[in-house]
Amino acid sequence: MTGCVIVFPIAITFYITWCFIHFVDGFFSPIYAQLRIDIFAHLGPRIAQLARQEVYHMISTSSSSTAAAATIRATLFAAPFLLWPTSLQEVYLDANNFTSIPAGYFTGLSSLQILSMSQNINLDIWVFPSELTEASSLVTFAAGNVNLYGSLPDVFDLFPNLQNLRLSYNNFTGLLPKTFFCIWDSEPLA
Known part of the structure; x- marks a missing residue:
């Protein structure tokens, strides 16, 4: 039972972080696409x-x-x-x-x-x-x-x-x- 007390908050933290990353990516990716900004465009020449x-x-x-x-x-x-x-x-x-x-x-x-x-x-x-x-x-x-x-x-x-x-x-x-x-x-x- 004490293992659940430790593991459960860690799992919740990972899940919330994962959702936040997807939210930010989903929010900014269309903006970058609309403005025709490719943040990875300079990687190839570099x-x-x-x-x-x-x-x-x-x-x-x-x-x-x-x-x-x-x-x-x-x-x-x-x-x-x-x-x-x-x-x-x-x-x-x-x-x-x-x-x-x-x-x-x-x-x-x-x-x-x-x-x-x-x-x-x-x-x-x-x-x-x-x-x-x-x-x-x-x-x-x-x-x-x-x-x-x-x-x-x-x-x-x-x-x-x-x-x-x-x-x-x-x-x-x-x-x-x-x-x-x-x-x-x-x-x-x-």
Whole structure:
């Protein structure tokens, strides 16, 4: 019986909310149709623009950020990584207090030239993203103070254009890989 006392008011609340949403939709939809206003009309072109986007810059948000900025900050890495357009060339995510990066998040960024994400000190520990090797055009990779750990993979020969590399203030272990020195040598190591 006590279960009904709890569940019944919740069910009534959901029903009233559902009815209110239908009422508002039924009231405003004909008005929008009469005025020939399509609130979703701009979605298509915006998606097309996103697919051709070349630069993504996430402005640093402080602890006194607005609720909207905090929501964006919290959900950026929660979004599926398939949302990154393949034409993306520059990504700036510095100093945003992210807490995690899902595995495979940088998959498909074959045109990427700059990835800058330093000073995200609240990130959970994570390893060098192996999917970054798809970005053979990478010129700059700045990931200082982002809680990277473990050993560096032997993949630096896959970045022939790499000129700027910042991996300071992380927790790497082991020796530097042989291909790490290929970044600055004109000939690969044997």
